[in-house]
Amino acid sequence: MGKPNYTISELAKEFDVTTRTIRFYEEKGLVHPQRNGQVRVYTAADRVRIKLILRGKRIGMTLQESAEVIDMYDPDHNNADQLRTLIETVEARRLLLLQQKKDIDDMLFGLDEVQSLCHTALRLGEEIIS
Amino acid sequence: MGKPNYTISELAKEFDVTTRTIRFYEEKGLVHPQRNGQVRVYTAADRVRIKLILRGKRIGMTLQESAEVIDMYDPDHNNADQLRTLIETVEARRLLLLQQKKDIDDMLFGLDEVQSLCHTALRLGEEIIS
DNA sequence: TCTTACGTTTACGTTAACGTAAACCAATGC
DNA sequence: GCATTGGTTTACGTTAACGTAAACGTAAGA
Secondary structure, rough: OOOOEEEEHHHHHOOOHHHHHHHHHHHOOOOOOOOOEEEEEEEEHHHHHHHHHHHHHHOOOOOOHHHHHHHHHHHOOOOOOHHHHHHHHHHHHHHHHHHHHHHHHHHHOOOOOHHHHHHHHHHHHHHHHO | OHHHHHHHHHHHHOOOOOOHHHHHHHHHHOOOOOOEEEEEEEEEEHHHHHHHHHHHOOOOOOOOHHHHHHHHOOOOOOOHHHHHHHHHHHHHHHHHHHHHHHHHHHHHHHHHHHHHHHHHHHHHHHHOOO
16 A cells, blocks of 8 residues: 555666666666665655656756756755745746747747648649649 | 858857857758858858757757758658658657647746745745744 | 576766867968 | 967867676576
């Protein structure tokens, strides 16, 4: 019943990465699995961290950047100064993300145009045949 | 009056990259500036290509991926088979971009939460003082 | 008992995307 | 005339994010 635990290969399969990758993330301090003797035991929290890392990767973040974003979630920021610094960090990251969304929208728009041209060209080709 | 041309350092300054970077893109076949004797002369088209490359970089695309996307724009795809292949490529890329948008939105949502927590914590701190 | 599956550490190899430095040429201002 | 500015090629160096391989431990199953 308690919290579910995971082996390294379970997580590797779920997220479609190699075990090497997961151990590498640990090496870089991005996850901290417990140990049962020698073998690594991953908690649900570890699993979420890996998920967030991979989400970051998909939008081109480095592991360090993902680590920073993840660190924003944990409440180890006690005093007001740290909170204000964190808020600024969050705002900076937000701006980057918004720029990325704009870049993606621009690119999607470009793809729309390409697609239209393709379809038009195909239709013209068919007309000639018919 | 004619089309504007650019030196390598003009473009480097405009896009905030080094000249080394621009020459590297040429080395990889991403731009093909003309020459005035030894020196490179960049056209408006070259400038756009560099712009698109950097846009791709911002959302985590490799140079090769950017090159592929850029190649979608040029109409060197003559026959129907090539057009259909291109349409599939466009669709695949579109799916990737939509996933990226979702990832960004998820991350923005997370940042919203973090920000709320920060502000709440700061307000509580002020109350104690007042 | 032996092999098969899964885990471990250690360490060298690899690719992408430039950085950095050397050594050189060409026009320009003083 | 000569230093400065901006361009060139060539080539080795660097960082991130793993891949790959060796060499080993261990528990389960035929």
